[in-house]
Amino acid sequence: MPAVPPAAATEVAPITVIIPTKGHPVLLDDAIAAVHREMASGAIRRLVVIDDGCTHDETRASIASWQAIMGETMLALHYPNGGLSAARNRGIKAALAADPDIDAILLLDADNTLTEGAGAACLRALARHPDHDWFYPDFDFFGQKGHYIVDRDPSLLFHAHLNICEAGSLIRRRVFEAGIRFDEAMKKGYEDWDFWLSAAAAGFRGLPLAEPVLLYRKRPASMLSHSHDLDGELRRFLESKHRWLFSCPKLLALEAERFPRYAIIEGNSAILCTDPDHAEPITLAELERRYFAHFAEPYAHHAPSLLIVLREGVSARLKQARLLRNFLWICERRQARRVASDLDLFFLDLSETGHVISNDCGNPERPADGMVLGLDGLRRLAGWGDIGWIRDVERAPNPHPVSSWGIEIDGMSPLPPQTDSAGELMRGFLLAMHRSRFRPALEQQWRWREPGGASSRAMAVEIPRKLCSGGVVFPLLKQPGRKDIGLVLPIFDFGGVEKVAASLARELAAAGHRLHLFVASDRPIHGDGWALQSFETVNWLPDPATLDWSGPEYMGTAEPAWGEGMERADLVGLLGSMDAVINAHSAATHKVSDRLRRQGVLMIDHEHLVERSIYGRNYGPPKLALAYEHAYDLFLTCSHGLAGWLNAQGMPRNKLMPVVNAPGYPIDPDRVRTVLEERGRAVATSPLRVLFMGRLDPQKGVARLATIYAGLAQQLPEIQLAIAGQAIVDNPVEINMPPQTRQMGAMRGPRALTGLLLQTDVMVLPSHYEGLPLSVLEAQRLGVVVLATDVGAMREAIEDGVNGFVIPEEDCEAAFVQRILALHADRASLRRVSETASASVRDWASSAAPLLDWLAGHWEEPVCRKRQMNAHERTI
Amino acid sequence: MRSIVLVQQGLRDNVRAIIQCDAISCVEIDGLRSESPLTPGEAPLAIVTRKPARGKSVPLPHHLSRLPRLDFDPDDTSKLAANIIDLLSARLKRAEEDAGSARLSASILRRENQSLEENLKSVENFLYTLGNPRAMRALSWDPVGRLITIAPGQSLLQNLPVGAASISAVDIWFPTAPREVLAHLDCRLVCASGQGHTLRATPTLGGIDAGWVRFSLPAPLQVPEQDCALRLSWAGKEPLALGLGNAVPDPAYAAHLEQAEPQDHVLALRIWKSLPGVRLPEATPILGGDLPALTSDAGFLSPSDLPKPELFATPPLVDDHVSASFWENEDAVMVHPSRHGAVCAVIRGVELPALAHLSALVNVGHPRAPSLNFSVGVAPHGAVDEDGYWQRRMGPWVHGLPPQGWSQAHCVPVEPIVGRADILLAVSLASDRANDHSWGLFRGFRITRRNILPLAAE
Numbered sequence A: 001m002p003a004v005p006p007a008a009a010t011e012v013a014p015i016t017v018i019i020p021t022k023g024h025p026v027l028l029d030d031a032i033a034a035v036h037r038e039m040a041s042g043a044i045r046r047l048v049v050i051d052d053g054c055t056h057d058e059t060r061a062s063i064a065s066w067q068a069i070m071g072e073t074m075l076a077l078h079y080p081n082g083g084l085s086a087a088r089n090r091g092i093k094a095a096l097a098a099d100p101d102i103d104a105i106l107l108l109d110a111d112n113t114l115t116e117g118a119g120a121a122c123l124r125a126l127a128r129h130p131d132h133d134w135f136y137p138d139f140d141f142f143g144q145k146g147h148y149i150v151d152r153d154p155s156l157l158f159h160a161h162l163n164i165c166e167a168g169s170l171i172r173r174r175v176f177e178a179g180i181r182f183d184e185a186m187k188k189g190y191e192d193w194d195f196w197l198s199a200a201a202a203g204f205r206g207l208p209l210a211e212p213v214l215l216y217r218k219r220p221a222s223m224l225s226h227s228h229d230l231d232g233e234l235r236r237f238l239e240s241k242h243r244w245l246f247s248c249p250k251l252l253a254l255e256a257e258r259f260p261r262y263a264i265i266e267g268n269s270a271i272l273c274t275d276p277d278h279a280e281p282i283t284l285a286e287l288e289r290r291y292f293a294h295f296a297e298p299y300a301h302h303a304p305s306l307l308i309v310l311r312e313g314v315s316a317r318l319k320q321a322r323l324l325r326n327f328l329w330i331c332e333r334r335q336a337r338r339v340a341s342d343l344d345l346f347f348l349d350l351s352e353t354g355h356v357i358s359n360d361c362g363n364p365e366r367p368a369d370g371m372v373l374g375l376d377g378l379r380r381l382a383g384w385g386d387i388g389w390i391r392d393v394e395r396a397p398n399p400h401p402v403s404s405w406g407i408e409i410d411g412m413s414p415l416p417p418q419t420d421s422a423g424e425l426m427r428g429f430l431l432a433m434h435r436s437r438f439r440p441a442l443e444q445q446w447r448w449r450e451p452g453g454a455s456s457r458a459m460a461v462e463i464p465r466k467l468c469s470g471g472v473v474f475p476l477l478k479q480p481g482r483k484d485i486g487l488v489l490p491i492f493d494f495g496g497v498e499k500v501a502a503s504l505a506r507e508l509a510a511a512g513h514r515l516h517l518f519v520a521s522d523r524p525i526h527g528d529g530w531a532l533q534s535f536e537t538v539n540w541l542p543d544p545a546t547l548d549w550s551g552p553e554y555m556g557t558a559e560p561a562w563g564e565g566m567e568r569a570d571l572v573g574l575l576g577s578m579d580a581v582i583n584a585h586s587a588a589t590h591k592v593s594d595r596l597r598r599q600g601v602l603m604i605d606h607e608h609l610v611e612r613s614i615y616g617r618n619y620g621p622p623k624l625a626l627a628y629e630h631a632y633d634l635f636l637t638c639s640h641g642l643a644g645w646l647n648a649q650g651m652p653r654n655k656l657m658p659v660v661n662a663p664g665y666p667i668d669p670d671r672v673r674t675v676l677e678e679r680g681r682a683v684a685t686s687p688l689r690v691l692f693m694g695r696l697d698p699q700k701g702v703a704r705l706a707t708i709y710a711g712l713a714q715q716l717p718e719i720q721l722a723i724a725g726q727a728i729v730d731n732p733v734e735i736n737m738p739p740q741t742r743q744m745g746a747m748r749g750p751r752a753l754t755g756l757l758l759q760t761d762v763m764v765l766p767s768h769y770e771g772l773p774l775s776v777l778e779a780q781r782l783g784v785v786v787l788a789t790d791v792g793a794m795r796e797a798i799e800d801g802v803n804g805f806v807i808p809e810e811d812c813e814a815a816f817v818q819r820i821l822a823l824h825a826d827r828a829s830l831r832r833v834s835e836t837a838s839a840s841v842r843d844w845a846s847s848a849a850p851l852l853d854w855l856a857g858h859w860e861e862p863v864c865r866k867r868q869m870n871a872h873e874r875t876i
Numbered sequence B: 001m002r003s004i005v006l007v008q009q010g011l012r013d014n015v016r017a018i019i020q021c022d023a024i025s026c027v028e029i030d031g032l033r034s035e036s037p038l039t040p041g042e043a044p045l046a047i048v049t050r051k052p053a054r055g056k057s058v059p060l061p062h063h064l065s066r067l068p069r070l071d072f073d074p075d076d077t078s079k080l081a082a083n084i085i086d087l088l089s090a091r092l093k094r095a096e097e098d099a100g101s102a103r104l105s106a107s108i109l110r111r112e113n114q115s116l117e118e119n120l121k122s123v124e125n126f127l128y129t130l131g132n133p134r135a136m137r138a139l140s141w142d143p144v145g146r147l148i149t150i151a152p153g154q155s156l157l158q159n160l161p162v163g164a165a166s167i168s169a170v171d172i173w174f175p176t177a178p179r180e181v182l183a184h185l186d187c188r189l190v191c192a193s194g195q196g197h198t199l200r201a202t203p204t205l206g207g208i209d210a211g212w213v214r215f216s217l218p219a220p221l222q223v224p225e226q227d228c229a230l231r232l233s234w235a236g237k238e239p240l241a242l243g244l245g246n247a248v249p250d251p252a253y254a255a256h257l258e259q260a261e262p263q264d265h266v267l268a269l270r271i272w273k274s275l276p277g278v279r280l281p282e283a284t285p286i287l288g289g290d291l292p293a294l295t296s297d298a299g300f301l302s303p304s305d306l307p308k309p310e311l312f313a314t315p316p317l318v319d320d321h322v323s324a325s326f327w328e329n330e331d332a333v334m335v336h337p338s339r340h341g342a343v344c345a346v347i348r349g350v351e352l353p354a355l356a357h358l359s360a361l362v363n364v365g366h367p368r369a370p371s372l373n374f375s376v377g378v379a380p381h382g383a384v385d386e387d388g389y390w391q392r393r394m395g396p397w398v399h400g401l402p403p404q405g406w407s408q409a410h411c412v413p414v415e416p417i418v419g420r421a422d423i424l425l426a427v428s429l430a431s432d433r434a435n436d437h438s439w440g441l442f443r444g445f446r447i448t449r450r451n452i453l454p455l456a457a458e
Helices: A027-041 A057-073 A084-098 A118-128 A156-161 A173-177 A191-201 A223-229 A231-241 A248-258 A284-296 A314-320 A324-336 A375-384 A387-394 A422-434 A439-443 A457-466 A496-510 A567-575 A587-598 A621-627 A640-648 A669-681 A702-715 A750-758 A774-781 A812-825 A827-840 A844-858 A866-875 B012-019 B077-129 B179-184 B383-387 B453-457
Strands: A015-021 A044-052 A074-079 A104-107 A134-136 A139-143 A146-148 A170-172 A206-208 A214-218 A262-266 A269-273 A280-282 A306-310 A343-351 A356-358 A370-374 A402-410 A484-489 A514-519 A535-540 A580-583 A602-607 A634-637 A656-658 A689-693 A720-724 A742-745 A762-765 A785-789 A805-807 B002-007 B024-028 B042-050 B069-072 B135-141 B146-150 B155-160 B167-173 B185-191 B196-201 B212-216 B228-234 B240-247 B265-267 B269-274 B295-301 B310-313 B323-327 B332-336 B343-351 B355-364 B372-380 B398-401 B406-411 B420-429 B440-450
Touching: A015 A027, A015 A084, A015 A118, A027 A044, A027 A057, A027 A118, A044 A057, A044 A084, A057 A074, A074 A084, A084 A104, A084 A173, A104 A118, A104 A173, A118 A134, A118 A170, A156 A191, A156 A248, A156 A457, A170 A173, A191 A206, A191 A231, A248 A457, A262 A284, A262 A314, A262 A324, A262 A422, A269 A284, A280 A284, A284 A375, A284 A422, A284 A439, A306 A324, A306 A375, A306 A422, A314 A324, A314 A343, A314 A402, A324 A343, A324 A370, A324 A402, A324 A535, A343 A422, A370 A375, A370 A422, A375 A387, A375 A422, A375 A439, A387 A422, A439 B240, A484 A496, A496 A514, A496 A602, A496 A774, A496 A844, A567 A587, A580 A587, A587 A602, A587 A621, A602 A621, A602 A844, A621 A640, A634 A640, A640 A656, A656 A844, A669 A750, A669 A827, A689 A702, A689 A750, A689 A774, A702 A720, A702 A812, A750 A774, A762 A774, A762 A812, A774 A785, A774 A827, A785 A812, A785 A827, A805 A812, A812 A827, B002 B012, B002 B077, B012 B024, B012 B077, B042 B077, B069 B077, B146 B155, B146 B265, B155 B265, B167 B185, B167 B228, B167 B240, B179 B185, B310 B323, B332 B343, B332 B420, B355 B372, B355 B398, B355 B420, B372 B383, B372 B440, B383 B420, B398 B406, B420 B440
Parallel strands: A015 A044, A015 A104, A044 A074, A134 A206, A139 A214, A262 A306, A343 A402, A484 A514, A484 A580, A514 A535, A580 A602, A602 A634, A634 A656, A689 A720, A689 A762, A720 A742, A762 A785, A785 A805, B002 B024, B002 B042, B042 B069, B372 B406
Antiparallel strands: A104 A170, A134 A170, A139 A146, A262 A269, A269 A280, A306 A370, A343 A370, A356 A402, B135 B269, B146 B240, B155 B228, B167 B212, B167 B269, B185 B196, B185 B228, B196 B212, B240 B265, B295 B440, B310 B343, B323 B332, B332 B440, B343 B420, B355 B406, B355 B440, B372 B398, B372 B420
16 A cells, blocks of 8 residues: 655645534534644645534534634534534535635534544545545444444445445545535435435445544434434435436346346356346356355355356247246246245246246156255355265255246257256256365454444345335346336237237337236246247246236226235336336236336236126226226227227226227238239139137127028028137037038137138127227238127227128127128129228237327436436446 | 624724723624624624614624623713623633633543553553453464465565454464575555554564464554555565465455465464563474574475375274375375274375474365364384384374364474485374264475584584
8 A cells, every 4th residue: 555645734735624513512622623633644724613503602612712723724604503414515615615626525523533644544545546536434433332344345236225435424526516415405314325326326436445534423322323213214215316226227237237146057157147138257166256255255245146057058948938037037036935945946848839837846857957046045055065965966856855947938949968957067066165165264254344234245136126115126137228118918828918919019119119028927828929029028927826816806806816925026026127017907917006107117008808797797907907097107998999988987088098909910911912812813603701710708709600600501501611719718618500610729820810811701700799809800901801799899990881890789690691691692792891891901000109109208217317327337 | 812892883983992902803793794704713792782772683693693782872981891891801700710611621531541541550450460361363374285485576465354453463374484584574564544564573483383483563553443464575585485374265365466366365374462561372382492593494395295195004993984095186185084093194205304393284174074183293214114103203193173174283203314204194083983074184294404504514
């Protein structure tokens, strides 16, 4: 440490000390005497004492006496009581006015004092670190004697968690010139914490003095103790005032920069990351060292909170399926919620029917593809030293208490054979830890200071969680200039809601946003080859209870009982990094919507369908949407009709935006043209081809369908009848259809659907209730003439007799038959309606345009504004 | 302090005429802005207003609001003069009282201070006569068989995880350096405040007792508790080797050699803290009283420098696992003892001319090992085979070393060693229990030779 000589007599001392005083008339003498003593070092030019309306005459007598001794080197100002912040601000104003050329101000409370050599130490700090803006002292106490840990390597993340700098700091003039002052409204404490955060927001950064400068008088009761009593209230104030810092994405970014959450060993390599797109490679030896450094001195060194060991190729497959972030989130959540044992096994398999998640795979007789160990578990194993336990880690079934889960990926390429299992890799790493030359370091203390209020670096992962009520935070870092939009669905089984979500996602992604799919249940995800392509990530909240519908009812519609314990918090953590969330019928998401909205997330609900019970009672998602009206910024509806219904039920009109459905799957316009040309060339005398396409549930009018098909078969034996679909919501029922009816089962994939519609002239949809079915729009796009009952928003898609036919519900079966017979007889009319239908169909770009406009006008002020980004970069 | 009288606008000349004293100034009230301070050194005495203005609010700064208020009566100026004199008298009285109070306070504090001093002296005297610990080994990093070398002109910095206050001495382990060479080593304790404190090599340990050399401060450090580091600067002509302790995961605590590649072991050292005037404990002398003068050459041998060990002696009824082998990855000789008694290994044919003293760095290698006893011995090459009686050549046993504990075992040759010698390594269990994981490791050997030059001259 090169010594900095004291300022020569001719040099002007660069520091002014400010002492605000109220209530310490005698102790003030010690503070002033210390300043008087340190003036000899040539560091301190002037002392400013602010009498903050002290009620003791003794204070003024003391000030007068010291004034007599110190003359012009002391400036005493007397004010009515304004509080500590006001007193400091008055002192700052007076100090700058008296000596506009000073370099820095040292704040000293009247009951504290300076160590011998403090002036010289301050000079050294100013000279050595010209780029730093304030210097905070060590926590060295007298009265109640003690030395607390000081953050020698400050980070904004931990400063958001606790105040690492006390007010008695040395602050450069430039901080005050930037207008940073103490908040005079904060009279209950933490005003110094607020000051440092304001300075950090303006791009300034602090550094520990790291040598004895200040001695705090620590008493059993102090203003700070009072502040701790009011901790919750004061923290909420700070969080509200410093939104630039206290936001989930900002804290996550700070965490990711210096405190990566996951250590992932895969095959022979390892990485550290929070967001897997921003990973840093690390050698196994260095990883071992980092863990031991943390175990030896957790207050100074960080280690990833989760050790994840993967068979080679696992992460690539998860990434390809867009499931990698969700995998990490679930691994972390299982540890945080203690769903997992010390060892949590993971199995990755191939699926041929969509992505599948299993919350418990037991302890099978096959090696695991992943193995997860939390920091506490690793610490126990590292210190425990039972090598036999470690050697058994690779056995299958695993002989230790384990938990497990698994994912099956649709169409996944097989994992390479002969690669080491996760157990073998974990065994290797644990043996290295066990034999580490750093083990002896765990047997001694590496600090002489007491922890005090310091936080272990292991806390890093928990700091962003605090903004999400403690929920595990989704590991997604922001991309400059792009907004993250989450679409939440209760299931993704490729029904109409799913198709709409996928189509909407496609349009939003095309506008430059990042889209994320969240399925709030443990049900499989069926992508159908295209529906997941617009999503950057695909995620489960794999809680079965999200669909149990056993919770309280609102206007006859039940909620799920889900939401106990930390379940809601975790969903907040999962969605907290989104800029906007579109909830398409997830009742679980309703329960956190208000929390997310208050956190700055734009909350949008998307409603599709009012369901009808067999007794004709309305129920379903729109009823729950009404219950949570206050928690959303906007409600999208699939039709104008549904928007009107919601308005009639009490939803404010300006919160409603119809995003009218368009055909559900994408198709190349050239292909549409070809299909329509083929249809035009079709022989006018060939038998009419009739199709029912949809779920074979009572809602869709399957009983009516049977009657219609029977009538058609009777009157027009050569007619071609087809049914594409299967029962989904209700149990399948036996339906008698005419023998010539082709039962094709569920048709999946754009190619199959297009092929089916190309072979269809007329589609019938005799539903009891509907929203605005996508199948109608898809059929119209390809020139199929649709006959549907007059339910839901059918008339928004079909203009009767122009581009299709809307048939009144009452006794509709006969009307269906008659209309089809008429079209059979009048092919010119059929062709005319077909052409009009294909010409009239809308597209998703125009449907989504109002939503995009609305979003553009409602994005919150960017969390990391330019100035604060600079602050962030400088602080790191 | 200069007294001033604040006067209502227009009264200054009248009041001055009454006071007729240059030591008291008159300042008109309108000349005072509401929050401006008085000039340093000015003490307000009173405010004088015209009689009719009495009772009216005269705006004054907060701290002047309680000033005495006097009336100016042009018909009775003597009354104002008398009032001012009264105030001055009162101020004088207060000042005298304050001075008296200050004297009283100083007296009280002096008395308290004196009392404290006396009490402290009594406590000190009492402590010095007590048998209670007055010194503590605040830090102990044993050598583990690895070395670091400081080149001439180079410095080494070792941060210490202990506070600086009360440090009185530092022991450093030198595998090879003779004591006189250490005169060129500058050993300094550097505090966080930047202050350096020079430590001097203390002759008590003399650089011969198993390689430890004590560097002491004139008195324990009386500084505020703070971080500190040890800085060693070498001004000798040949490179100087120092022993290293265990590896540390935190690079901040690894011994840092200037302008050299970082490494991750701490310096082998012991930090002593004590009360002033306390004599620190010393290691038990192992060698004869005249030996230091005869010793001038020391060296260090790693197990990898030596021939492979052989199992030499086992207890007669041994029925459990015993072995002796060289562990290449650890660079250590492992001797696995029996539950039934000590096991002895031998390293044959080591050139140890003029051997004066042999010490071995020993370590219990397994975290779940039982506590072990260690001993090291030496015999002229082949001699031990002739009589088979190896125990008499062993040095004192190191007893009850716990799992992963470190220590040193010493021996002085029973017979003169003039050329090749056999080194004997013995390990036994400290208690009667199963010998699982009883890894008795010998990590290195410090060799001290007699100064043979005088013999050669003879």
